[in-house]
Amino acid sequence: MDALAPAYGTGVLLLIAAAAVALLLVLIIVVRLHAFIALVLVSLLTAVAAGIPLATVPEALTSGFSSTLGSVALLVGFGVMLGRLLEATGGAQVLADTLVSRFGEKRAPFALGVAALIFGFPIFFDAGLVVFLPIILTVARRFGGSLLYYALPAAGAFAAMHALVPPHPGPVAAATLLRGDIGVVLLVGLPVALISWYVGVYLFSRWIGARVDVAMPDLLLGQQRDAHGDAPGDATAGTTGDGAGGTATATRTTAPPSFGLVLALLLLPMVLIAGNTVVSTLIQAGVLDSNGFADALILLGQTPVALLITLLVAIATIGRRGRSLAQTTSLIDDALGPICSIILITGAGGMFGGVLRTSGIGEALTSSLGGLGIPLLLQAFLIATALRVAQGSATVALTTAAGLIASQADGLGNLQVALLVVAIAAGATVLSHVNDSGFWLVSRFFGMDVKTTFKTWTVMETTLGLSAFALAALLWPLAGAIT
Numbered sequence: 001m002d003a004l005a006p007a008y009g010t011g012v013l014l015l016i017a018a019a020a021v022a023l024l025l026v027l028i029i030v031v032r033l034h035a036f037i038a039l040v041l042v043s044l045l046t047a048v049a050a051g052i053p054l055a056t057v058p059e060a061l062t063s064g065f066s067s068t069l070g071s072v073a074l075l076v077g078f079g080v081m082l083g084r085l086l087e088a089t090g091g092a093q094v095l096a097d098t099l100v101s102r103f104g105e106k107r108a109p110f111a112l113g114v115a116a117l118i119f120g121f122p123i124f125f126d127a128g129l130v131v132f133l134p135i136i137l138t139v140a141r142r143f144g145g146s147l148l149y150y151a152l153p154a155a156g157a158f159a160a161m162h163a164l165v166p167p168h169p170g171p172v173a174a175a176t177l178l179r180g181d182i183g184v185v186l187l188v189g190l191p192v193a194l195i196s197w198y199v200g201v202y203l204f205s206r207w208i209g210a211r212v213d214v215a216m217p218d219l220l221l222g223q224q225r226d227a228h229g230d231a232p233g234d235a236t237a238g239t240t241g242d243g244a245g246g247t248a249t250a251t252r253t254t255a256p257p258s259f260g261l262v263l264a265l266l267l268l269p270m271v272l273i274a275g276n277t278v279v280s281t282l283i284q285a286g287v288l289d290s291n292g293f294a295d296a297l298i299l300l301g302q303t304p305v306a307l308l309i310t311l312l313v314a315i316a317t318i319g320r321r322g323r324s325l326a327q328t329t330s331l332i333d334d335a336l337g338p339i340c341s342i343i344l345i346t347g348a349g350g351m352f353g354g355v356l357r358t359s360g361i362g363e364a365l366t367s368s369l370g371g372l373g374i375p376l377l378l379q380a381f382l383i384a385t386a387l388r389v390a391q392g393s394a395t396v397a398l399t400t401a402a403g404l405i406a407s408q409a410d411g412l413g414n415l416q417v418a419l420l421v422v423a424i425a426a427g428a429t430v431l432s433h434v435n436d437s438g439f440w441l442v443s444r445f446f447g448m449d450v451k452t453t454f455k456t457w458t459v460m461e462t463t464l465g466l467s468a469f470a471l472a473a474l475l476w477p478l479a480g481a482i483t
Contacts, residue, residue, distance in 0.1 A: 008050070008051060013050065013359070013360060013361045014361070016046065016049050016050050016359075016361060017046075017356065017361045019049075020042050020045070020046040020049075020352075020356075021387070023042055023045070024038055024039065024042045024352075027041070027042065035345045035348070035393070035396070036341065036344045036345045036348050039345065039348035039349060039351065039352050039396075040061075040348050040351065042352060043061055043064075043348070043351045043352045043354075043355045044057070044061065046352070046355050046356070046359065046361075047060050047061065047355045047358075047359065050355070050359035050360070050361060051359070052355070052358060052359050060354065060355055060358045060359075061351055061354075061355065062351075063354055063358070064177075064350045064351040064352070064353060064354015064355060064357070064358075064403065065347045065348065065350055065351035065354070066347075067176060067177075067350065067354070068173050068176055068177065068346060068347050068349070068350025068351070068353075068354075068399065069343065069346070069347035069350070070176075072169045072172050072173050072176070072343060072346050072347065072350075073343050073347075074304040074307075075166060075167035075169070075172050075303060075304060075307060076167065076168075076169050076172075076339060076343055076346075077336060077339070077343075078167070078304065078307035078308055078310075078311050079121075079167040079168070079307060080124070080335050080336070080339050081311055081332040081335055081336065082265070082307065082310060082311050082314055083119075083124075083335075084331065084332055084334075084335035085311075085314050085315070085318060085319050085328075085331070085332060086119065086262060086265070086266075086314070086318070088331055089256060089257055089318045089319070089321060090256030090257065091256065091257050091261075091262040091265075091318060093135065093256065094256050094257060094258070094259050094262055095115045095118060095119055095259065095262050095263070097135075098259040099111040099112075099114055099115045100112065100115075100139060105143055108139050108142075108143050108150065109149045109150050109153045109202070109205065109206075110153065110202060112132075112135070112136060112139060112150055112153055112154045113153030113154055113156070113157045113197065113201070113202055114157075115132075115135075115154070116132055116153070116154040116155075116157035116158050116161075117157040117160070117161060117193070117194065117197065118263065118266050119132070119266070120157055120158045120160075120161030120162065120165075121161060121165065121266050121269075121270075124158075124162055124168065125158045125159055125162040125438060129154075129155055129158055129441055129442070129445065132154050132158075135154075136150050136151050136154050137216065137217075140216060141216055145209065146209040146210075146212065146213045146214050147214040147215065147216060147217075147446055147447075148205055148208055148209040148212060148214050148446075148456060149205060149206070149209040151214075151442075151446050152201060152204070152205035152208070152209070152456065152457075152460055153201060153202050153205050155442055155457075156197060156200070156201030156202075156205070156460055156461075156464060157197055157201065159201075159429065159438065159461065159464065160193040160194075160196060160197045160201065160429075160464055160468075161193055162394070163193075163394055163398075163425040163426075163428060163429045163465075163468075164189040164190075164192055164193040164196075164422060164425045164468060165186060165189045165190050165193050166182050166185055166186045166189065166303060167303060167307060169343070169346040169395055170346075170394055170395040170398035170399065170425060170428065171185055171189055171398065171421055171425055172185075172303075173346055173349065173350055173395070173398060173399040173402065174398045174399060174401070174402035174421045174424050174425070175402075175417070175418070175421050176350070177350060177353055177354075177357075177399065177402040177403050177406050178402050178405075178406055178409045178412075178417050178420060178421065179406070179409070179410075179417070180409075180414055180417030180418060180420075180421065181277070181280075181414040181417070181418075182303050183273045183274075183276050183277040183280075183301065183302075183303065184277055184414040184415060184417070184418045185417070185418045185421050186270075186273055186303070187273070187274060187277055187418075188415065188418035188419065188421075188422065188475075189418065189421065189422060189425070190270075192422050192468055192471050192472065193468070195467070195471060196426075196464055196465075196467035196468040196471060197464065199463075199467045200460070200463035200464035200465070200466065200467035200468070201460055201463070201464050204459070204460050204463050205460070208455075208456055208459070208460070212452065212455060212456060214446060214447065214448055214452065214456075215447070216447075217445070217446060217447030254321045254322035255321075257317070257318045257321065261317060261318065262318075265310060265313065265314050265317070265318070268306075268309070268310045268313060269303075269306040269307050269309075269310045272300050272301045272305075272306035272309065272310075273301050273302075273303055273306050274301070275297050275300070275301045276297060276298050276299075276300070276301020276302060276306075277301065279294050279297045279298055279301070280298055315328055315332075319331070319332075345393075345395070345396070346395055346399060349395065349396045349398075349399035349400055349403075350399050350403065352399075352400055352403065353399050353400050353401075353402060353403015353404060353406070354403055356400070356403050356404055357403050357404070357406050357407060361404075376405065376408055376409075376420070377419065377420065377423045377472060377473060377476050378423075378473075379405060379408075380401060380405050380420050380423040380424045380427065381423045381424070381426055381427040381469050382427065383401045383404055383405065383424075383427065384397050384398065384401035384423075384424045384425070384426070384427025384428045385397075385427035385428075385430055385431065385465075386427075387400050387401055387427075387428070388427060388428045388429070388430065388431060388432075389431050389433070394425075394428040394429060394438075395428075397424075397427065397428035398424055398425060398428045401424045401427065401428065402421070402424055405420070405424075413479065413482070415479040415482060416476070416479045416480060418479075419472045419475055419476055419479055420472075422468055422469070422471070422472040423468075423469055423472045423473075425465075425468065426465040426466070426468040426469035426472065427465065427469070428465075429461055429462075429464055429465035429468065430461060430462040430464075430465035430466065431458065431461065431462055431465075432457060432458050432461040432462075433454070433458055438457075439453060439457060439458070442457045443457070
């Protein structure tokens with residue numbers, strides 16, 4: 001739904017926006033109302049308060065919800081099913097073990113980070129952390145030193161991929177709200193995630209590990225993962241907060257997949273999506289004529305189609321190892337139920353952002369920041385940072401910030417929109433603290449108190465976000481020149 005003529009002046013609209021965000025925080029943090037219900041309720045109240053005609057309020061609500069959900073649901077669903085197959089068949093263990101053996105003892109932390117980066121493509125942050133926890137602790141116990149040397153590179157890798165790279169819901173929703181090309185966002189977000197991980201996470205972990213000694217926690221200490229990737233006797237292993245887990249059943253007796261096969265499965269969607277982007281760009285530039293073969297490559301490289309193909313290949317190659325098709329279907333079906341909440345919250349975040357945009361609040365906010373001489377890229381970063389600090393969820397910060405600045409992104413090229421998504425994701429990453437579930441996951445799993453978690457995890461998330469924003473800022477002038 002397009003933006004309507006504002007019913008009030010800029011000052012009143014900004015006050016409504018501030019009140020809406022404050023109410024949202026009170027409902028989620030203080031009242032502890034479910035985030036989905038809180039977002040829908042606040043979206044409804046904001047639409048009415050901002051003067052959107054009552055007859056068009058339902059359209060204003062469903063428009064932002066459906067447009068966000070239409071892209072997010074497919075990508076998240078296929079991504080979490082692929083991640084579950086890799087975890088349950090032992091693919092994650094093979095990936096980590098192979099990289100550690102090839103990189104050597106001295107570079108074991110780097111190897112764990114690389115494994116987490118690769119595995120983090122289809123799996124969410126908390127799921128990846130749970131899956132990799134026994135691997136991290138096993139490697140840390142084997143080589144010694146502060147746990148931070150091994151824990152932060154892996155945890156930071158999952159955080160970087162979750163915030164910056166589709167098919168994760170935050171960047172997908174932001175790209176959708178900004179009307180960008182998800183393929184371009186992927187091709188830009190991936191190298192930015194890799195570089196910012198190395199600078200903001202890996203180098204930082206080496207520095208902080210030499211200064212803060214975190215001992216091995218009792219959690220899972222000494223336990224090995226079984227063929228399903230679960231730790232025996234541990235109630236959390238094999239289950240995740242976002243649905244990429246599920247409870248493992250019978251022990252698998254077949255050999256796990258090879259490293260090459262796991263790597264190929266994770267690279268397959270990247271290749272297909274890259275082919276779509278390259279062919280589309282060549283056609284737009286007039287270098288290549290549109291024909292049946294080119295159109296087929298474009299279709300296969302659409303992100304949902306690419307992930308569907310990858311999932312089918314994964315089912316055929318690793319999902320059927322020691323299982324019937326019915327058992328494999330049951331395995332991935334178990335992964336879908338728990339992600340319903342994440343998908344609905346993401347859609348509701350898009351609803352809230354859509355209401356802010358339709359009512360003119362988003363344009364009022366961005367024009368106010370622009371009137372202060374703040375460039376659009378920095379506006380995106382600052383708005384996302386404020387939302388991240390205020391309510392904790394990186395995904396909500398991504399979707400809401402994207403909705404707020406969407407009107408300012410009209411007319412930008414795909415590369416500029418992709419960098420805008422990176423800037424928003426960077427702001428939605430920094431300053432993780434006590435209202436962020438990831439903060440508590442890291443604190444609990446790695447046996448750190450709150451003060452130590454602030455000194456390590458919070459600072460690392462901030463260096464990661466600042467590194468990503470710095471890269472976006474460096475590339476912004478070039479993107480403008482190309483456009």
